[in-house]
Amino acid sequence: xxxxxxxxxxxxxxxxxxxxxxxxxxxxxxxxxxxxxxxxxxxxxxxxxxxxxxxxxxxxxxxxxxxxxxxxxxxxxxxxxxxxxxxxxxxxxxxxxxxxxxxxxxxxxxxxxxxxxxxxxxxxxxxxxxxxxxxxxxxxxxxxxxxxxxxxxxxxxxxxxxxxxxxxxxxxxxxxxxxxxxxxxxxxxxxxxxxxxxxxxxxxxxxxxxxxxxxxxxxxxxxxxxxxxxxxxxxxxxxxxxxxxxxxxxxxxxxxxxxxxxxxxxxxxxxxxxxxxxxxxxxxxxxxxxxxxxxxxxxxxxxxxxxxxxxxxxxxxxxxxxxxxxxxxxxxxxxxxx
Amino acid sequence: xxxxxxxxxxxxxxxxxxxxxxxxxxxxxxxxxxxxxxxxxxxxxxxxxxxxxxxxxxxxxxxxxxxxxxxxxxxxxxxxxxxxxxxxxxxxxxxxxxxxxxxxxxxxxxxxxxxxxxxxxxxxxxxxxxxxxxxxxxxxxxxxxxxxxxxxxxxxxxxxxxxxxxxxxxxxxxxxxxxxxxxxxxxxxxxxxxxxxxxxxxxxxxxxxxxxxxxxxxxxxxxxxxxxxxxxxxxxxxxxxxxxxxxxxxxxxxxxxxxxxxxxxxxxxxxxxxxxxxxxxxxxxxxxxxxxxxxxxxxxxxxxxxxxxxxxxxxxxxxxxxxxxxxxxxxxxxxxxxx
Numbered sequence: 192x193x194x195x196x197x198x199x200x201x202x203x204x205x206x207x208x209x210x211x212x213x214x215x216x217x218x219x220x221x222x223x224x225x226x227x228x229x230x231x232x233x234x235x236x237x238x239x240x241x242x243x244x245x246x247x248x249x250x251x252x253x254x255x256x257x258x259x260x261x262x263x264x265x266x267x268x269x270x271x272x273x274x275x276x277x278x279x280x281x282x283x284x285x286x287x288x289x290x291x292x293x294x295x296x297x298x299x300x301x302x303x304x305x306x307x308x309x310x311x312x313x314x315x316x317x318x319x320x321x322x323x324x325x326x327x328x329x330x331x332x333x334x335x336x337x338x339x340x341x342x343x344x345x346x347x348x349x350x351x352x353x354x355x356x357x358x359x360x361x362x363x364x365x366x367x368x369x370x371x372x373x374x375x376x377x378x379x380x381x382x383x384x385x386x387x388x389x390x391x392x393x394x395x396x397x398x399x400x401x402x403x404x405x406x407x408x409x410x411x412x413x414x415x416x417x418x419x420x421x422x423x424x425x426x427x428x429x430x431x432x433x434x435x436x437x438x439x440x441x442x443x444x445x446x447x448x449x450x451x452x453x454x455x456x457x458x459x460x461x462x463x464x465x466x467x468x469x470x471x472x473x474x475x476x477x478x479x480x481x482x483x484x485x486x487x488x489x490x491x492x493x494x495x496x497x498x499x500x501x502x503x504x505x506x507x508x509x510x511x512x513x514x515x516x517x518x519x520x521x522x523x524x525x526x527x528x529x
Numbered sequence: 530x531x532x533x534x535x536x537x538x539x540x541x542x543x544x545x546x547x548x549x550x551x552x553x554x555x556x557x558x559x560x561x562x563x564x565x566x567x568x569x570x571x572x573x574x575x576x577x578x579x580x581x582x583x584x585x586x587x588x589x590x591x592x593x594x595x596x597x598x599x600x601x602x603x604x605x606x607x608x609x610x611x612x613x614x615x616x617x618x619x620x621x622x623x624x625x626x627x628x629x630x631x632x633x634x635x636x637x638x639x640x641x642x643x644x645x646x647x648x649x650x651x652x653x654x655x656x657x658x659x660x661x662x663x664x665x666x667x668x669x670x671x672x673x674x675x676x677x678x679x680x681x682x683x684x685x686x687x688x689x690x691x692x693x694x695x696x697x698x699x700x701x702x703x704x705x706x707x708x709x710x711x712x713x714x715x716x717x718x719x720x721x722x723x724x725x726x727x728x729x730x731x732x733x734x735x736x737x738x739x740x741x742x743x744x745x746x747x748x749x750x751x752x753x754x755x756x757x758x759x760x761x762x763x764x765x766x767x768x769x770x771x772x773x774x775x776x777x778x779x780x781x782x783x784x785x786x787x788x789x790x791x792x793x794x795x796x797x798x799x800x801x802x803x804x805x806x807x808x809x810x811x812x813x814x815x816x817x818x819x820x821x822x823x824x825x826x827x828x829x830x831x832x833x834x835x836x837x838x839x840x841x842x843x844x845x846x847x848x849x850x851x852x853x854x855x856x857x858x859x860x861x862x863x864x865x866x867x868x
Contacts, residue, residue, distance in 0.1 A: 383721070384723040416723070418594050423568075423571075434648075435709060
């Protein structure tokens, strides 16, 4: 009888060990909204609802973990390659919750504020974690890349990218520091006469590159301004951001048209920036997102051409695309320049 | 009271209304002068002569930027208000305006389609898309109304249905757009007079000004329409033809105004009512009075929008709504009290 009980206990122990799940680790972290988030590691399946986050996954060599994407990625096979063929779970603002529940990823990566928090409310009870990281702001990019490296167990790859990014940003900072005075800039967002104001990514990038944004006194991130106010401020440089995507040949025409439209703005012909032909166009691919160091380098080049002689933004861009994205440099992302 | 006394009273009353009309016509002029004197730069009215005489910064600012903006504000207000007055007359509905006919929704859909489907990055194609959308909706309203003898309620119901349809189509397109595209469509809907230069003002003038004398000439017919279709028909008005023609004309004037500036709401609804309170319902006076009130309102709203949070601009569509909504409520409650 004693022997029978001993066998029973041993059998129960074996069954318990076999039935126990694989060893998991829990990571407690803070997302872009400042909320505490608890994640179960390892993460094997990621639904990526932000193209910036997918770009970072590719930087980390973790794109193979992606199991769902947004329509933005599906529409750009030239840049995204086979990732474009993954199931589309919606757009950057609206997702198919039912589809995500069916795919059952370990983790959903998305922007801080979109889609809405119905994601957590509906999918949290199904055991699907949501991590909100922006990956487009100069002030938070490094911490977010480092965090995703930990979450996806790609710490080394994150360190490699961050070393490259910091080196590029240091170059930009040293150019800005060497400039005798800040260059005055009017930096326009995607809409006509809507500036990048304090709180916008473009504003931060401009300051980083040693630019004195003439919209610095504004109180909103995207203030509407008058052409007369811009003319009165007589900026040294005009920079216009053009919406993404411009990768490939189709972006060239878009960039050139934007440049011609800026140069042809009525009443601005006597503005210093116009007279000195310092009108520049920057693609949204570079003004925000993981490649923003390249955008910052272009700004530094345009704002301080003398001090930035040794800075080669096109080479930086090529390196970023070839080394971290695995694609060649194709298309025009900055004018004048590339 | 004898006949002579009645005639004297009528003349005195008409004289007062003409005096009010003359005063109203001075309003947009005054607003335009203030607009020309207001801006981010140091230049004021005294610098205009200098700007006319020689090239330089004063000329760039006063003649190249401030003057076309003011002209566009006057034209936009005038076009929206007159088309509102015409819609309210031909549809015999005080709440009618080109916006309730779906013209603004059509323009918005056209602009959003140009931005999201065709990747338009500058103003020309976006304005063309807005114009095509507005024109398409007006023709649709007219076509649908003609199927049912162009009765007023059919035109309004068709317009409202199309307004909802095109608003839904716009929302659908926005769900397809990238964050950057949606950003641009949102700012288009706010309205922005900064986009208007001389070429835009000239095109808007070509669409808004020519119908004005024509409408004043048909003022009697518009007056007769207020008494009902049957009365107007009996007195020789081709009601169906006139209603269709005037709805399209009003829509064209609206399209001319908003395709370059974005949506500027409430002027088409509110300005004719303000004018009616001051000069009465006779369209011989109401059309020019509406034009004057509309022009003064939009120009005034632009001055306020540029000045209140300067150098930030409060979008013109927002300011006109701030002015228009309280007045709209006033109208609603005043009508209810009278009822």
